[in-house]
Every structure is written in structure tokens, then in C-alpha cells.
Amino acid sequence: MTERKSFFAERTAEEIRKLELSQASSQRNLVERISELGAEQGLVIRAQIIPGRFFQNVEKTAEASRKCYKHGDLIALSQPRTQQDAYACQDIPLAIRARDFSQLAKMKEEEINFIGYSWYPVQGRDRRKRVVPFAWLPEALRLFGYAETMAGGIQVKPYADAKRVQVEGADIICKVPSRTRKKPRYKIKIQHAPVQGTTERRAVVWSLASDFQIDPEHSKWNIRYTWKDDRESSDRFTFYPHDIAAYIAIAGNYWKQHNLTPMEMNPFMLVSRLGADFYNKLGNNILVFDPTTGGEHLRKPHIAEKSILIARAIGYFGHDEFAFWSPERDGKLKDYDWTRF
Numbered sequence: 283m284t285e286r287k288s289f290f291a292e293r294t295a296e297e298i299r300k301l302e303l304s305q306a307s308s309q310r311n312l313v314e315r316i317s318e319l320g321a322e323q324g325l326v327i328r329a330q331i332i333p334g335r336f337f338q339n340v341e342k343t344a345e346a347s348r349k350c351y352k353h354g355d356l357i358a359l360s361q362p363r364t365q366q367d368a369y370a371c372q373d374i375p376l377a378i379r380a381r382d383f384s385q386l387a388k389m390k391e392e393e394i395n396f397i398g399y400s401w402y403p404v405q406g407r408d409r410r411k412r413v414v415p416f417a418w419l420p421e422a423l424r425l426f427g428y429a430e431t432m433a434g435g436i437q438v439k440p441y442a443d444a445k446r447v448q449v450e451g452a453d454i455i456c457k458v459p460s461r462t463r464k465k466p467r468y469k470i471k472i473q474h475a476p477v478q479g480t481t482e483r484r485a486v487v488w489s490l491a492s493d494f495q496i497d498p499e500h501s502k503w504n505i506r507y508t509w510k511d512d513r514e515s516s517d518r519f520t521f522y523p524h525d526i527a528a529y530i531a532i533a534g535n536y537w538k539q540h541n542l543t544p545m546e547m548n549p550f551m552l553v554s555r556l557g558a559d560f561y562n563k564l565g566n567n568i569l570v571f572d573p574t575t576g577g578e579h580l581r582k583p584h585i586a587e588k589s590i591l592i593a594r595a596i597g598y599f600g601h602d603e604f605a606f607w608s609p610e611r612d613g614k615l616k617d618y619d620w621t622r623f
Contacts, residue, residue, distance in 0.1 A: 289428045289620065290461045292565040295582050298324045301567065309392035312591065313598040317560055319567045326580065328571040331587045333395050342574040347584035354397035354586060356413060357382055357593075361488060365405045368485035375487060375549045376606070383605060386597030394597050397589040400518075401549070403489040406450065406474070411518040412490065412549075414526075416589040420553050420561035422526030423615055425461060429527065430616035433459040436531035437467075442477050451486040452477045456528035470494055470528050476547040477536060487547040492525040526550050530615065552607035558618045560595050560604070564588050 301324035306315055309329045319325060333354070336346040359378050362368035373381075379399070386394055398415040429436045436459070442452035451474035457467040474489035530552075533544040553561065569580045570587065583591070596605050607615060 285463045286461055287428070287463055289432055290424065292582075293567075295569060295580055298567065298569050298582070299578070299580060303569075311391070313391060313560075313595045316563050316568065316591070317556075317595070319563050321567075324567045324569060326569045326571055327583075331570070331583075331590055343572045344574070344584065347586045350397060350586040351415065351584075351589070354589075355395050357385075357396050357399040359399055359401045361401050362404055362484070363402070365485045368404045368488065369481050371484055374546055379551060379605070380601045383596050383601045386593060387600060389597060391594050391598060394594045395590055396593040397586055398593075399551075401488055404485050406489050408489065408491060408519075412488070413518050413520045414550065415520065415585065416551075416592040417561075417585045418521065418523045418526060419551050420558055420592070422523040422530065422550070423553065423558065423618060424561075424620045425458070425523050425527040426530045427616050427618055427620060428461075429459050429531070436528060438528075438531055438535045440475075440477065440532075440535075442475075448478050448480055449482050449486070451475050451483075451489065454528075454532055456531060458524045458528050458531075468494060468524050470524060472525070472528050472532060475529070475532055476543055477541065479541070479543045479546075483543055483547050487549055490529070490549060491519055492521070492528070494524075521550070551605045552615065554604055554607055555612045555618060556599060557592075557595070557604045558620070561588075561592070562620065564591060 301322055303324045303326055304315075305326050305328060306312060307328045309331065312327065312329075315325055332343065332346050332350045336349040336354075337343075340346050340349065359375075359382055361378055362371045382399070386396075396416070398413055400411050400413045402411055403409050426436070437457040439455045440452055441454065454472045454475050454477075456470045456472060458470055459467055471493040473491045473493060474486055476483040476486040476490075529544070529548070529550060533548055536542070536544045564583055568583055570583050571579055572581050573579050575581050598604075602608075612618075
């Protein structure tokens with residue numbers, strides 16, 4: 283069994299059961315109840331978070347959660363649909379997300395079932411839908427924080443000298459630490475990164491993707507071993523924490539060089555400290571009643587459940603309070619507190 287590094291350690295279900303527990307039998311007001319939990323308080327959710335349609339033809343809640351993760355509702359960003367429209371669009375990805383996430387505030391909390399958001403490339407051969415699950419966004423910030431404070435940072439090596447970079451974006455090799463003990467760094471190629479402050483950047487960003495590798499001497503480890511079945515079919519590309527953490531490191535690297543383009547065109551939601559605290563509580567203070575599991579039928583939330591609860595938190599708190607990083611309010615991303623117990 284693989285063991286996570288202590289920085290990423292969370293309370294086990296057994297440890298959460300020893301907290302001062304309260305019960306939630308309804309989906310209403312879950313966000314408020316979770317956000318108000320103290321460090322030594324826990325909440326048992328006895329309401330079904332995964333939409334009912336994912337329970338058809340499955341025996342266990344874990345199977346329904348997996349189906350929801352793969353096929354759940356996504357917020358389709360109101361992005362430009364053609365290259366020329368992208369060139370003419372003045373909205374950066376942050377403004378587009380803020381506009382589209384505002385719909386969540388108009389919905390009843392218990393009716394919000396989005397597991398992430400999506401967009402489509404507007405140029406190039408790879409026109410697969412890009413998918414960003416909500417749960418992977420704070421997890422990416424946690425990984426970035428670990429890299430910056432405990433592991434010497436994420437190594438960034440751009441290949442951005444070719445003339446095509448202006449139109450197609452840069453290929454950038456990043457070496458990202460593993461969250462697992464005794465595992466080597468992941469070697470990731472971020473593709474189509476917008477790094478030049480020209481009009482073309484407005485189209486380039488929507489083609490962003492990644493490719494995973496590991497240094498040859500570590501080839502016996504397959505980076506995809508836990509994700510092999512998670513990578514979606516050929517019509518979609520899903521971003522994972524290591525992809526997102528790598529892009530954040532790229533944006534920081536260029537920022538130090540007084541090039542703000544990668545940050546300006548960042549397509550990934552950066553949660554506030556409030557958002558990070560909420561995510562911490564999902565991992566350390568929440569149990570879900572699940573009659574399809576053994577023992578006391580209590581387990582930690584699945585990724586799809588976390589993602590839905592994060593979407594509901596965006597609706598409850600609002601985009602700017604939860605889904606927007608303000609350096610003045612929140613401090614440095616690397617300094618977020620991920621050890622809450």
C-alpha cells in the first residue's frame with residue numbers, strides 16, 4: 283500500500299469518528315455547516331450527494347461516484363468558439379469564470395451538482411473538450427505549496443524560442459514532486475502554454491494540455507497507474523493536480539521575469555484561503571454514511587462528492603470570496619495552511 287508524505291496526510295475515517303460529531307440528514311445548508319466546523323468537530327452527511335441517475339445499474343455508491351466523476355455535470359465556459367472570436371475577445375479566463383460561476387448563486391444549494399467546468403480549443407488538431415474537476419484545484423494548490431516550501435519548488439524548463447510559440451503557445455517541461463513517499467518527480471510537458479503577450483494568446487490558452495513522462499531511470503514506475511482508467515475517452519482531456527500545479531509554477535516563473543501573460547491567461551480557478559480551509563475540512567472533518575460499505579457504514583467523501591460540495595460552496599460564498607485568489611487578502615499561494623489538525 284502506498285504511503286502519502288506527511289504534508290498530504292489527512293485524518294482517517296477512524297480518526298474523524300473520534301471527533302465531536304453532528305449529523306446532517308438533508309442536503310440543505312451543508313456548505314454552511316461544513317464551513318463552521320471547528321478543528322475538533324466533525325459532520326456525518328446522511329444525505330445522498332451523488333445524483334440519483336448515477337445509481338442505475340450499480341451496486342455500490344463508489345461505482346455511482348465514479349460514474350459521476352466521469353460523466354457528471356460540467357459548467358461549460360462561455361468562451362469564444364472560433365480563433366477569430368478569441369482574437370477579438372477582451373475577456374481573460376478569470377472574467378469568463380467569474381461570469382459563468384455566478385449562475386451558482388442563483389440556484390438552490392441542494393440542486394447544484396456540477397463536478398467541474400470545461401472548455402474547447404479554438405485552433406489546432408486537438409479539439410478535445412478540456413475538463414477541470416473542482417476537487418483537483420485546491421489539491422493542486424496543496425501540491426504547489428508542498429513543492430515550494432518543502433521540496434525546492436517545481437522545476438520549469440521552457441521551450442519557447444520557436445516562431446510558432448506566438449500562435450501555438452510554448453512547450454514547457456516541468457518536474458513535479460510526488461505526493462507519495464519514495465516516488466520520483468513526475469516529468470510533465472505542458473503544451474500550448476500562453477507566454478507571449480500578443481493577441482494570439484487569447485486563442486492559445488484554450489488549447490492547453492499536458493503529457494506525462496518519467497525520467498528513463500525511473501521507467502519501472504508508471505505515472506498513470508492510479509489514473510489509467512480515469513483518463514477520459516478521446517473526446518475529452520481531464521486536468522489533474524500535477525498538471526495544474528505545474529501551470530501555477532510556470533506562471534510564477536514568468537511572473538518573476540516580469541511577464542504576466544501566463545497568469546493573466548490562467549484557465550484554472552485558484553481558491554482563496556477560505557476555499558483552502560473548506561477543502562481541508564472536506565478531508566479532515568467530514569464522513570458520509572454509506573450503507574454499501576462495511577463496518578459502521580461511514581467513509582470519507584469521494585472525489586465527485588468533494589467536487590459537488592466545492593461547486594455549492596462557490597454558489598454560497600460567491601466567486602470572489604471562494605474561487606478567486608487575492609494576494610492582498612490571501613497572501614502567497616505557497617503559504618496556505620494545509621495542516622489543519
